[in-house]
Amino acid sequence: MSAPVTISIDAMGGDHAPDMVVEGVRLAHVRLPHVRYLLFGDTRRIEPLLERYPELKGICQIRHTEESVSMEDKPSQVLRTGRRTSMWLAVDAVVKGEAAGVVSAGNTGALMAVSKFVLRMLPGIDRPAIAGLFPTERGETVMLDLGANVECGANNLVQFAVMGEVFARAVLGLEKPTIGILNVGAEELKGNDAVRGAANILRESQLPIRFHGFVEGNDICAGTVDVVVTDGFTGNIALKTAEGTVKFFSGFLRHAFGSSLLAKLGYLLARRALNKVKLRTDPRRYNGAMFLGLNGIAVKSHGGTDAFGFANAVGVAVDLVAHGYNDRIRRELEHLKPQEAAAAQRVAGNG
Amino acid sequence: MSAPVTISIDAMGGDHAPDMVVEGVRLAHVRLPHVRYLLFGDTRRIEPLLERYPELKGICQIRHTEESVSMEDKPSQVLRTGRRTSMWLAVDAVVKGEAAGVVSAGNTGALMAVSKFVLRMLPGIDRPAIAGLFPTERGETVMLDLGANVECGANNLVQFAVMGEVFARAVLGLEKPTIGILNVGAEELKGNDAVRGAANILRESQLPIRFHGFVEGNDICAGTVDVVVTDGFTGNIALKTAEGTVKFFSGFLRHAFGSSLLAKLGYLLARRALNKVKLRTDPRRYNGAMFLGLNGIAVKSHGGTDAFGFANAVGVAVDLVAHGYNDRIRRELEHLKPQEAAAAQRVAGNG
Numbered sequence: 001m002s003a004p005v006t007i008s009i010d011a012m013g014g015d016h017a018p019d020m021v022v023e024g025v026r027l028a029h030v031r032l033p034h035v036r037y038l039l040f041g042d043t044r045r046i047e048p049l050l051e052r053y054p055e056l057k058g059i060c061q062i063r064h065t066e067e068s069v070s071m072e073d074k075p076s077q078v079l080r081t082g083r084r085t086s087m088w089l090a091v092d093a094v095v096k097g098e099a100a101g102v103v104s105a106g107n108t109g110a111l112m113a114v115s116k117f118v119l120r121m122l123p124g125i126d127r128p129a130i131a132g133l134f135p136t137e138r139g140e141t142v143m144l145d146l147g148a149n150v151e152c153g154a155n156n157l158v159q160f161a162v163m164g165e166v167f168a169r170a171v172l173g174l175e176k177p178t179i180g181i182l183n184v185g186a187e188e189l190k191g192n193d194a195v196r197g198a199a200n201i202l203r204e205s206q207l208p209i210r211f212h213g214f215v216e217g218n219d220i221c222a223g224t225v226d227v228v229v230t231d232g233f234t235g236n237i238a239l240k241t242a243e244g245t246v247k248f249f250s251g252f253l254r255h256a257f258g259s260s261l262l263a264k265l266g267y268l269l270a271r272r273a274l275n276k277v278k279l280r281t282d283p284r285r286y287n288g289a290m291f292l293g294l295n296g297i298a299v300k301s302h303g304g305t306d307a308f309g310f311a312n313a314v315g316v317a318v319d320l321v322a323h324g325y326n327d328r329i330r331r332e333l334e335h336l337k338p339q340e341a342a343a344a345q346r347v348a349g350n351g
Numbered sequence: 352m353s354a355p356v357t358i359s360i361d362a363m364g365g366d367h368a369p370d371m372v373v374e375g376v377r378l379a380h381v382r383l384p385h386v387r388y389l390l391f392g393d394t395r396r397i398e399p400l401l402e403r404y405p406e407l408k409g410i411c412q413i414r415h416t417e418e419s420v421s422m423e424d425k426p427s428q429v430l431r432t433g434r435r436t437s438m439w440l441a442v443d444a445v446v447k448g449e450a451a452g453v454v455s456a457g458n459t460g461a462l463m464a465v466s467k468f469v470l471r472m473l474p475g476i477d478r479p480a481i482a483g484l485f486p487t488e489r490g491e492t493v494m495l496d497l498g499a500n501v502e503c504g505a506n507n508l509v510q511f512a513v514m515g516e517v518f519a520r521a522v523l524g525l526e527k528p529t530i531g532i533l534n535v536g537a538e539e540l541k542g543n544d545a546v547r548g549a550a551n552i553l554r555e556s557q558l559p560i561r562f563h564g565f566v567e568g569n570d571i572c573a574g575t576v577d578v579v580v581t582d583g584f585t586g587n588i589a590l591k592t593a594e595g596t597v598k599f600f601s602g603f604l605r606h607a608f609g610s611s612l613l614a615k616l617g618y619l620l621a622r623r624a625l626n627k628v629k630l631r632t633d634p635r636r637y638n639g640a641m642f643l644g645l646n647g648i649a650v651k652s653h654g655g656t657d658a659f660g661f662a663n664a665v666g667v668a669v670d671l672v673a674h675g676y677n678d679r680i681r682r683e684l685e686h687l688k689p690q691e692a693a694a695a696q697r698v699a700g701n702g
Contacts, residue, residue, distance in 0.1 A: 074540075137599055147535055150543050184498055184587040189425075192501050192584060217591025221599035233543060234585050236535040238592045240568025245596040248488055248572035252631060253604075256624040263624035270617025273607040280603060 004034050005321055007314060008099035011041035012068035012086040013106025015304045018042070021105065022049040024301075024310025026056055031311070032318055038063055038093055040086040065089055069106050071303060075113035087111060091118045094296040101297030101317040103288075105310060111300055112148055112291060119296035122326070124333040127152075128293035129160045130232070130300065131167060132239065133286050136223030142167055143182075143220065143228040146289055147236035154197025157181060157229055161202060163292045164227035165209050166329045171319055172226070180215035180225035182234060190214065194231065246281055284309035288316030292329075297321055355385050356672050358665060359450035362392035363419035363437040364457025366655045369393070372456065373400040375652075375661025377407055382662070383669055389414055389444055391437040416440055420457050422654060426464035438462060442469045445647040452648030452668040454639075456661060462651055463499055463642060470647035473677070475684040478503075479644035480511045481583070481651065482518060483590065484637050487574030493518055494533075494571065494579040497640055498587035505548025508532060508580055512553060514643040515578035516560050517683050521674045523577070531566035531576035533585060541565065545582065597632055635660035639667030643680075648672055 009025065011018040018041055025037055036059050039046055043064040050056050067085045069078050082088050087106050091114050093099040104111050108130075116128060131144035144160050145152070152160075161179050168177035181199055183191040188199070191214065202211040212225045217238060220228055230238070257267040267274070279285070283302075287309035291298040297320045301313035320326070360376065362369045369392055376388055387410045390397055394415040401407050418436045420429050433439050438457050442465050444450040455462050459481075467479060482495035495511050496503070503511075512530050519528035532550055534542040539550070542565065553562040563576045568589060571579055581589070608618040618625070630636070634653075638660035642649040648671045652664035671677070 135599075137602065150535060150541075182588060184501060184584055190501075217588040217593075218595030218598065220592055221595040230588075233535055234588055237533060237568040237581075237585050237589055241571055241589045241592045242568075242596045244569030244572040245593045246600060247569065248486075249597060249600050249628075249632065251488065252628050253625075256628045257621060259624045259627075263621040266617040266619070266621025266624075268617070269620065270608060270614040273610045273614035273617075274604075276610075277600075277603050277607045281600065 004036055005318060006036040006038060006099045007317055007321075008038040008040065008090040008093035008102045009314075010087045010090040010102070010104035010106055011039040011046055013104040013111075013303075014301065014310070015071075015105075016306070017105060018046050019049060020305070020307050020310060022046065022053075022056070023307035024314065025060065026053050027307050027311035028314040029056060029059065032315065035059070035314070035318055037061070038090070038099055040065060040090040040093070041068065042066065063089060063093075069110045071107050073107055073110055075107075075109040078107070078110040079113050079117055082110070082114065088114050088118070091115055091296075091298065094298070095119060100321040101299065103299045103301060103310075103313050103317050105301035105303050105305060105313070108147065108300055108303075111298070115291055115294055115296070115298045119294040119298065122293055122295055122330055122333060125159050125163070125293040127156055127159075128291050129163060131164065131290045131292050132288075134220055134242070135280055135286065136221050138223030140172065141220060141223050141226060141228055142172065143230065143235060143239070144292060145230065145232040145235050146239050147232045148291070149232040151233070152194055152231035154194050154201060157194060157198035157231070158201045159293070160229045161198070161209060161211070161227065162207070162332065163329060164229060166332050167290075167292065167325060168226045170323045170325050170328045174226055176210050177226035178210045178212045179227045179229060180212045180219065182220075182228055182230035182238070183214035183216065186214045186216065188214075198229070243283055246283070250278075250281075285312060288313030290316060290320060295326070297326060355387055356669055357387040357389060357450045358668055359389040359391065359441040359444035359453045360665075361438045361441040361453070361455035361457050361462075362390040362397055364455040364462075364654070365652065365661070366422075366456075367657070368456060369397050370400060371656070371658050371661060373397065373404070373407070374658035375665065376411065377404050378658050378662035379665040380407060380410065383666065386410070386665070386669055388412070389441070389450055391416060391441040391444070392419065393417065414440060414444075420461045422458050424458055424461055426458075426460040429458070429461040430464050430468055433461070433465065439465050439469065442466055442647075442649065445649070446470060451672040452650065454650045454652060454661075454664050454668050456652035456654050456656060456664070458654075459498065459651055462649070466642055466645055466647070466649045470645045470649065473644055473646055473681055473684060476510050476514070476644040478507055478510075479642050480514060482515060482641045482643050483639075485571055485593070486631055486637065487572050489574030491523065492571060492574050492577060492579055493523065494581065494586060494590070495643060496581065496583040496586050497590050498583045499642070500583040502584070503545055503582035505545050505552060508545060508549035508582070509552050510644070512549070512560065512562070512578065512580045513558070513683065514680060515580060517680045518641075518643065518676060519577045521676050521679045522670055525577055527561050528577035529561045529563045530578045530580060531563045531570065533571075533579055533581035533589070534565035534567065537565050537567065539565075549580070594634055597634070601629075601632075636663060639664030641667060641671060646677070648677060
C-alpha cells in the first residue's frame, strides 16, 4: 500500500476540459487508488461530471473558482491578473502544502510562468526546463528542454544535464545514466558556442556524471544515451518532428492496410502484434511533460489530449512525488554547485 | 530526347567508394541515358569497376588523381592542401565548364568549403544552404538549411526562403509554393530574434512570396507548407530526428511481424501494400542534398548510402541542371535584391 498523495488539478485547462479532466482522473484512479485530488474550477461544471462516477466522490474535492486561463492568454497577462484562475490556484495548493504536485493541460507558457512565480526555482538552478520521455529501441530516454527556454547558454545546458541525470536515476531507476548533448555531429568542434561550452564543462568537471559527448537527432530514438540535453528551441522542434513523423508513418500504414482485400486480411491476422506497436508508440503514453528545476512538482499535459493521456500525466506527477525527485535534486545540487562552478571557472580560464 | 548533360563525380567520396559510386552511375544511366560522367579518382581502382559494365564505357571518362578527401579531414585543411583531391577536381570541372554539376558522397564540411571557394556564391546570397526533400502527407516538402550554417541571422533565413521558393517553382513545378519558418509555435511572438526578424521581413516585404508564417516540427511531415526554412542547427537535428523515428518505427514493425505465426502470415498477405510504404519512406529515395546559393550545381550524397541512393543524388543534380535552377535564381535575386533591402530597412526602422 502506498501512502496517500494529493495532486491538485487545473480542471479547466485543456481543449476538452473539464469533461476530459474528470474522465482522466477516473482512469488515473483505477491505476493509482491511493491518490486524492483537489479539482480547481467551476463547481457547476465539475460537480455534474463527478456525479457520474460515485467512486470519485470520496477522493475528489472541488475548489470553486469562476476564472480560468485560456490558450490565447499571454503569460505576462496571467501573471498580472490571473491569481484567481483555476491554474494559479492549483499551483498555489502545492506551495500551501495542500497538494504534493500539480497537473494542468492548459496554456504551457502561462503554466510555466505561474509555476516559476509561485513555486520559485530550486537553489542553484537559473531556469526551469521541460522534460519528456521518448520511446527508444532500448527503452526510454528523457529529453530536456522541450520548450521552456528558447535561448540557452552553456551553463543552462549543464544544469539541464544535472537535472536530467538525477531524474533518470530517481524516477527511471537507472544506476549510471549516460548523458548526451544534442548537436549536428559527434565531433568536438561541431555546433554552436552553447553546446561546445557545455560539453567542455561536463568533460572537464569532476561531476559524477557519465557524459557521453554529443549525440545527433537519430540518436534520440536509437536510445544512444539515457538523457538528451538541448535548448528549448531545438528540443521542441525535435519532439514535434518525431511526433509528426510517427503520425505520417502510421497514416501511411493505415492507408496501405486498407488498399486491397489481401492487405485487409493481412492486417486482421497481424492485428494483435500491430496493436503492440501502436501501444508502444502511442503519444498519449508519453503525455506529461515535467517542469524540472522548480521548488515543487508541476506536470503539463498536452492540451489536446484525451482522458487516457491526462491520466498518464497524473501518473507522471505521482511518480515524481513518490521518488522524491525534488528532494534528491536539491541534495545533489548542494553538492554539485561548488564543483560545477570550479569546472566552469577552469573552462573559462582555458578558453 | 533530352540534350546531353555531363555530371562530374567525386568517385572516391563515400563509405563504399569507388565501388558504390560506379554501381550508382550504372543505375543512374538506366534512368537517365542522356547523361555523361567525368569520374575523378584513382584509375587503378575505377577502371576495373567500369570493365564490368560495357554500357558505361562510352559515357564515362576517368580523370586520374592519387589524392582524395577522407571523412576525418577538416574543411580548413582541405582548402589549404586539397587542390589535387578527387573532390576538388570534380568541383573544379563545373567552373571550367566541363560539367554542368558535381555529385560527391564525401565529407560534407569539406565539400561545402571547397564548393564555396571554387564555385563562389551567387550575387545577393551571403551563405549557401543545404536543401533536401521530405516525403509528406501531401507530396514533398523542401527544407533548408540542413546543416551548412549552425548560426543564422534573419537575413540569412530570408535568403533561404527566396532560394527555397525558386527551387519549389523551378524543380518541383509548383506555381505558388507556400513558405513557412520553423519555430516553436505558430504565434507571432514565439521564437528567437532570427526567426521573428525573418518573419517580419517576409511579412512586410513586397516579395512575390506566399509566406504562410511560422510552422512547427509536426508540420514538416504534414506538408503544411511547400518550403520549410530554418537554420542549419535545427534543420540538421529535425532531419536526423525524422530519419531516426522512421528507423525506430520500421524496426518495431518488423519485430511485430516476426513475433507470431499469425503475424508472419499477415505480413505475407499485406506485403505488396507494405512495400509501397517502405518505398515511399525509403531514405535512399530522398538522398541528395542540394547546395543552394552557389554559382554552380553541387549535390551531396549521404556518405553511407548504397548505389540506389547515389543514383538518386545524381538524379537530383540532373534535375537542377535541367530546370536551370541557378539561372532562375540568379534572375530572381536581381529583381528581389532592392525590394528585400527596402523591406529590411522598413522593418529595422519599425523595430
